[in-house]
Amino acid sequence: MKEKGWKEIPIGGLILEAGNAERYLTGAWRTFRPLVNKEKCNNCLLCWVYCPDACIKVEEGEMKGFYYEHCKGCGICKNVCPFDAIQMIEEFKYQKEQAKAREEEEK
Amino acid sequence: MPSLKELSKKKECLSRGHRLCPGCGAPIIVRQVLMAAEQPVVVACPTGCLEVATTIYPYTAWKVPWIHCAFENVAATLSGVETAYRVLKKQGKIKKDIRFIAFGGDGGTYDIGLQALSGALERGHRMLYVCYDNGAYMNTGIQRSSASPRGAHTTTSPPGKSIPEGKSEARKDLTEIVAAHNIPYVAQASPAYHMDLIKKVQKALAADGPSFINVLSPCPRGWRYPAEKTIEIAKLAVLTGFWPLYEVENGVYRITYKPRKKRPLKEFLEAQGRFRHLLREENKGVVEDLEREIQLKEKMLLARAEEKTN
Amino acid sequence: MARIDAMTGDEVAAEAMRQINPDVVAAYPITPQTEIVQNFSQFVADGRVKTEMVRVESEHSAMSACIGAEAAGARAMTATCANGLALMWEVLYIAASYRLPIVMPVVNRALSGPINIHCDHSDSMGARDSGWIQLYSENCQEVYDNIIQAVRIGEDKEVLLPVMVCFDGFIISHATERVKLLEDDAVKKFVGEFSIEHPLLDIEHPVTYGPLDLFDYYFEHKRQQIEAMEKVPAVIEKVGEEYARLSGRKYGLFESFNLESADLVIVAAGSATGTIKATIEELKNENIDNVGLLKIRAFRPFPYKQIKEILKDKNCIAVMDRSVSFGAMGGPIFLEIRSCLYDVDKKPQVVNYIYGLGGRELSMEHIKKVAVDLAKIKKAGKIENLVSYLGLRE
Numbered sequence: 001m002k003e004k005g006w007k008e009i010p011i012g013g014l015i016l017e018a019g020n021a022e023r024y025l026t027g028a029w030r031t032f033r034p035l036v037n038k039e040k041c042n043n044c045l046l047c048w049v050y051c052p053d054a055c056i057k058v059e060e061g062e063m064k065g066f067y068y069e070h071c072k073g074c075g076i077c078k079n080v081c082p083f084d085a086i087q088m089i090e091e092f093k094y095q096k097e098q099a100k101a102r103e104e105e106e107k
Numbered sequence: 108m109p110s111l112k113e114l115s116k117k118k119e120c121l122s123r124g125h126r127l128c129p130g131c132g133a134p135i136i137v138r139q140v141l142m143a144a145e146q147p148v149v150v151a152c153p154t155g156c157l158e159v160a161t162t163i164y165p166y167t168a169w170k171v172p173w174i175h176c177a178f179e180n181v182a183a184t185l186s187g188v189e190t191a192y193r194v195l196k197k198q199g200k201i202k203k204d205i206r207f208i209a210f211g212g213d214g215g216t217y218d219i220g221l222q223a224l225s226g227a228l229e230r231g232h233r234m235l236y237v238c239y240d241n242g243a244y245m246n247t248g249i250q251r252s253s254a255s256p257r258g259a260h261t262t263t264s265p266p267g268k269s270i271p272e273g274k275s276e277a278r279k280d281l282t283e284i285v286a287a288h289n290i291p292y293v294a295q296a297s298p299a300y301h302m303d304l305i306k307k308v309q310k311a312l313a314a315d316g317p318s319f320i321n322v323l324s325p326c327p328r329g330w331r332y333p334a335e336k337t338i339e340i341a342k343l344a345v346l347t348g349f350w351p352l353y354e355v356e357n358g359v360y361r362i363t364y365k366p367r368k369k370r371p372l373k374e375f376l377e378a379q380g381r382f383r384h385l386l387r388e389e390n391k392g393v394v395e396d397l398e399r400e401i402q403l404k405e406k407m408l409l410a411r412a413e414e415k416t417n
Numbered sequence: 418m419a420r421i422d423a424m425t426g427d428e429v430a431a432e433a434m435r436q437i438n439p440d441v442v443a444a445y446p447i448t449p450q451t452e453i454v455q456n457f458s459q460f461v462a463d464g465r466v467k468t469e470m471v472r473v474e475s476e477h478s479a480m481s482a483c484i485g486a487e488a489a490g491a492r493a494m495t496a497t498c499a500n501g502l503a504l505m506w507e508v509l510y511i512a513a514s515y516r517l518p519i520v521m522p523v524v525n526r527a528l529s530g531p532i533n534i535h536c537d538h539s540d541s542m543g544a545r546d547s548g549w550i551q552l553y554s555e556n557c558q559e560v561y562d563n564i565i566q567a568v569r570i571g572e573d574k575e576v577l578l579p580v581m582v583c584f585d586g587f588i589i590s591h592a593t594e595r596v597k598l599l600e601d602d603a604v605k606k607f608v609g610e611f612s613i614e615h616p617l618l619d620i621e622h623p624v625t626y627g628p629l630d631l632f633d634y635y636f637e638h639k640r641q642q643i644e645a646m647e648k649v650p651a652v653i654e655k656v657g658e659e660y661a662r663l664s665g666r667k668y669g670l671f672e673s674f675n676l677e678s679a680d681l682v683i684v685a686a687g688s689a690t691g692t693i694k695a696t697i698e699e700l701k702n703e704n705i706d707n708v709g710l711l712k713i714r715a716f717r718p719f720p721y722k723q724i725k726e727i728l729k730d731k732n733c734i735a736v737m738d739r740s741v742s743f744g745a746m747g748g749p750i751f752l753e754i755r756s757c758l759y760d761v762d763k764k765p766q767v768v769n770y771i772y773g774l775g776g777r778e779l780s781m782e783h784i785k786k787v788a789v790d791l792a793k794i795k796k797a798g799k800i801e802n803l804v805s806y807l808g809l810r811e
Contacts, residue, residue, distance in 0.1 A: 001165055006637035011577065011645070012516035013164065013638050014615055015625040019122035021161070021168035026124055045111040049301050050338050052127060052134040054119050061112035067123055074129035074327075075335030088335075147620040151485070162628035172617040174488055175627035176481050176511055183478035186471055187443060187485025187493065192618055194440045194469045194491055201618055223481070226474030 022070075026053065030073035032088040034066055040085035047077035047086065108306060114142045118170070120150075125168035127160040130334025132324035132341065133239045134161075135298045137210055140237055140320075143308035146206045147171070149188055153181035153215030156246040157239065179219040181209045182227035182236060189232045206312050207234040212324075213254035214244040217281050228288040228317045235311045238281065239324035249329040253279040256349075257400065258385050258393040261329070266384040272393045273384060277400055285319045286355045292318040294354035294363075299341035303352055303363055310356065323350045331380025340378055347375040348401040353408055360411035372398050419664070420598045426560045426589035429596050430496065430522045430582075431456035433564040435466055436604035437520075440491035440611070443471035443482035447501040448534045449586040450524040454496060476501035480508040480519075487517040488626050490616025492568075494519065498586055499526035502540045506547070512579045513548025514642060515626060517613070518571030519579040522564060525687065525739075526586040527775045535776020536586040538687065538740040541716075542749045544581070548642050550649055551717040553686035554584040555672075557594040562666055563714075565599075568608040569656045575648040577613075585688040587776065599664060607663060646718045653715055670720040672712040673727065675701075679709025681791040682728060682765075684754055685737040686713035689772070689779050693737075696784035708788045713750060721757035728754070729761040733791045737807075739773045747804050766794050772807035783807040 001023070010016055043063050048056040055071040057064040066077075078086040120141040127134050133156060141148065149172045152158040158175045161168040176184040185207050195201045211220055216238040224236060243261045244250040251261040257277045260266055264274035286293045291314035296304040304322065311318035325341050327334040344350040345364065349372065352364040376382040376394065385393050424432065430453045434442070442461075444454045460466045471486075473479045479495045486493035497505065502523060512519055523541050527533040541551055550570060554560045560582065567580040584590060599607075615624045630638060650670055657668040672690075675697050676682065683693055690712040697708050711728065728734060736755075738748025745752060747769035755767045770787055773779050786807070794800055 003633055004165075004637075006640040006644075009165070009634070009637060009641075010615075011641050012626070013514060013628060013630065015162065015165060015167040015628055016615065016622075017167070018623040018625070019168060019170040021124035021126075021166040022122045024124040024126070024166050026126065029129065045115055048115055049111055049139065050135055050298070052129070052131050052138075052337075053125070054121065054123050054138060058115040061115060070123035072129035074337075075333070076130055076135075076337055079335040080338050149489070149617050149620070159629045162625055164628040164630045164634045167625035167628060169625055170623060172620060172623045173625045174485065174617060176484055177507055180478060180481035180508065183443075183473060183481035184485040186473070186478075187441065187482030187487075188489040188617055189485075190441050190443075190469045190471050190482065191486040191489035191491035191493070194467065195489075195618065198440075198467065203620065205618065205620060222474060223478050226478055229474075230472065 025069045026072055027069045030071060030091045032073040032075060033068065033071065033091045033094055034073070034075070034077050035087050035089060036063065036065060037085050037087070040083045042083050044082065046080050046082065050076050050080050052076065108302065117142055120169070120171050121161065122168045122170055124166065125161045126163060127156060128328055128334070130327045130337045131156070132241060132298055132326060132337050133157045135337070136237065136239050136322050136324055139298060139301050139304050140208065140308050143305040144206060144208070144312060146204045146312070148206045148208050151175070151181050151185040151188065151209045153211045153220055154178040155212035155215050157210055157212065159246055178215055180223050181211050181215060181220060182223040185209050185234050186227045186230065186232045189234050209234060209236045211236065211238055212245070213238060213240040213242060214252045217254045217279050218252050225288065228285065228290050231316050233316055235308070235318045235320065238321045240321055241324040241326040241329060243329050245326050245329045254281065257396050258382060258390065260381045260384060271384065271389050277396070282321045289358065290317040290319065291315065292354070292356055294320045295350065295352055296320055296322045297341045297345050297350055297352060298322060298324070299338045300345065300352060300364060307354060310354070329381065332378055336378065343370065343375045343378060346370040347372045348405055349375050351404060351408055360408060362408055362412050372401065422596055422598060423593050424557060424596050425452070425591050425593050426557045426584050427452035427524070427591065428456060429557050429561045430564060431460070432598060433561045434494060435460045436599070436601050437565065437568055437608050438466050438605065439468055439494045441471060441483070441486040441493040442468050442495060443473050443479045443486070443493065444495045445473050445476045445479050445497070445501060447476070447498050449526060449590045450496045450498045450501070450522070452590070453522060476504045477508055480505040480512060483519045484508065484512050484515060484517055487519055487613065488515060488616070489618045490613055492611035494521065496522040496524070498524040499528055499540045502544060503528055506544065509544055509547040509549060514638065516577040516645070517579060518577055520564065520567045520571055521579065521581050522560070523581045523583045524586045524590045525583050533775040536588050537774045537776065541581055541583045542740040545717055545749060548578065549717065550578050550580040552580065552582050552715055553713055554582060554589065555688060555690045555712060557589060557592070557596050560584045560589060561596055561598065562660065562664065562668060565604055565607060566656050566660050566668065570649070570652055572611065573652045576645055576652050578645055578649070583687070588688045603663060607660070649718045650715070650720050650723070668714065670715045670723055672714060674710040674712060676709035676711060676727065679707050680732040681708045681788065681795060682711055682731045682734045683708065683737060683784070683787060684711045684713065684734060684750060686716060686750060687739060689737060689739065692779055692781060693784050696781045699781065700785070700788060705788065708791070716750070719753045721753065724754065725757045725761065728758060728765060731765045733766045733794045735768050735770055735787045735791050737770045737772055741771060741774065766800055768794065768800055768802070769804045770807050771804065777808050779807065
């Protein structure tokens with residue numbers, strides 16, 4: 001967010017926009033990213049209840065993936081999954097492979 | 108008891124984008140506590156990791172009304188909020204049922220915040236105080252608090268040539284100190300046993316008076332373990348007896364989880380870098396102290412749980 | 418119909434609080450404030466107020482609870498003195514920075530050590546940088562009038578700052594004086610309903626109070642507080658005029674006594690101003706007519722523009738301070754007065770008298786000595802002693 005002057009911000013140090021931290025993309029912190037194998041996943045939702053960052057996507061009781069914009073790659077989800085459905089892969093490697101795949105597509 | 112599927116439909120009260128460390132126990136605890144609450148809540152925090160990392164101006168991760176005042180006074184501040192609520196409700200200016208929850212670290216609860224906590228408990232304010240106990244002043248860089256376990260390596264209790272043991276003092280049993288205030292509900296919980304924690308939160312919020320839950324909050328940075336093991340360690344703490352899960356409801360003690368097979372304390376110690384020095388021969392006595400402490404607590408809990416009021 | 422009664426400062430403070438009828442009072446006992454809260458507790462017990470009391474376990478918690486209550490959306494008050502005020506020091510700054518208009522009578526008492534329960538201004542002067550508005554009271558009537566006006570001053574939408582109403586411990590707090598009181602309804606109407614823009618209890622619109630400011634925003638938040646303080650003098654005058662219409666008693670930023678014709682001026686705050694007024698009257702009877710008093714009412718914000726105008730043509734000024742700022746050139750009021758006269762072309766001579774520390778008695782003889790000193794300085798055209806002590810045993 002662009003830094004505002006003293007006349008433009010609310011008084012008293014108040015923050016009026018609840019939950020606006022969502023604009024701060026902590027996904028950039030990651031060195032590992034989780035990937036889920038939905039065939040092994042049982043939708044037990046343990047990954048969801050143990051994620052410090054609420055980065056497990058759940059819809060109608062089904063685990064749908066991750067909020068990668070914020071996921072810090074701590075690996076708790078992988079650690080608690082009773083079905084071994086989550087893998088942590090190196091983010092850097094992943095980005096390289098994605099870039100390569102995009103290049104291949106463009107050719 | 109709501110299922111995880113049902114709970115997953117509730118709106119998150121703590122947004123993504125907070126800046127607590129990857130793998131931090133505190134936000135796991137906050138999420139579990141707030142998902143257990145059925146009424147709207149107002150939350151207060153003292154200065155500490157949780158407060159600092161969730162509200163770096165101009166961002167806030169809190170989607171509920173939230174106040175931070177200073178380090179030692181969250182219980183006093185929330186007392187003021189709760190009193191205002193009672194007064195305004197009496198005047199008919201507020202219609203809804205609101206609950207008040209404080210989330211304080213062990214630093215702001217066991218030490219500098221103990222006076223305000225004791226005062227609030229004695230005055231009987233209807234509020235839930237959740238202590239996320241990570242066993243040190245983590246936000247300022249891992250200094251010992253009275254909640255740090257005996258033998259813990261912290262920056263103000265480092266093992267050295269002259270004092271090889273790390274922290275010399277046994278940790279304070281705050282849960283028992285709070286229980287001695289004779290409030291309606293006191294409990295100890297671990298985020299690894301989420302259903303137990305959620306149940307306890309619901310009991311606490313239903314109590315017509317002060318309630319307190321001490322929750323073990325593993326810290327990857329301060330305890331020196333890989334971030335992914337937070338829940339594993341929170342589980343080990345319970346299985347080794349280091350952090351028994353119990354509640355005191357109107358003075359009646361109940362152990363809410365008895366591990367089928369107790370694991371040796373060594374497993375808990377070996378999993379964390381902050382106890383590495385305890386594996387040395389010269390510190391054998393410290394491990395024995397810790398084991399004795401655990402046995403005494405277990406004995407006390409069993410005895411109290413056995414007593415039934417007539 | 419105004420009521421006349423005989424009350425001590427503490428009693429009349431409690432009465433003002435009863436009529437204001439705050440939602441929450443969180444307080445801790447400390448001499449000589451104790452009677453305020455004791456009296457108020459009886460009002461609560463008898464159901465004469467709607468107030469919920471929070472009998473906190475320390476002054477730090479008292480101010481913290483007031484902050485919680487006001488942030489929640491309720492009007493909160495407390496009262497304290499000396500080390501109680503010192504104990505809540507960090508929270509004073511927080512209350513002001515959160516822009517919560519808490520009104521707090523401060524019964525001026527010396528700060529330890531050694532421990533002393535008697536009057537001086539070291540407590541409130543020690544808090545002068547906290548961002549609170551500070552008003553000083555001469556007598557019991559002013560205690561009553563100031564507390565009621567403080568609610569309107571602090572809660573003014575342009576201001577939104579907490580207010581300290583100071584009055585001398587024991588000398589005013591425990592002395593019975595004749596006071597005129599307004600009707601309950603008149604006070605109720607004057608102070609009005611309490612409301613803040615973003616209460617915590619408005620759960621439909623969740624807000625965050627007390628975030629972490631890094632170096633990129635703290636300065637801006639403080640600048641906002643400076644701005645608010647700058648709006649205060651006009652509000653003090655506006656509220657003073659409204660109060661005058663209601664009560665017949667007029668209040669401004671300060672009070673001038675025999676000041677127009679005087680060229681020798683004494684500046685002071687608190688109960689000493691009453692003694693100075695009496696001395697000036699006596700001097701008049703002795704045909705000494707050129708001594709006047711500038712009575713400080715608002716110390717924060719310090720009305721430097723207005724005071725400069727009123728003092729700039731005077732010859733000599735004796736500023737009396739009932740507190741010390743160790744290591745400074747003189748006492749707190751002296752520093753403010755001297756500073757505000759700095760760019761006057763023909764500057765008055767300004768000297769400082771420290772008096773009354775720890776409850777040390779101030780007599781009319783002391784004031785007469787000050788008047789004599791001022792006359793000497795006027796004649797000699799120079800100052801012998803910049804800072805002197807009244808009533809100190811050498």
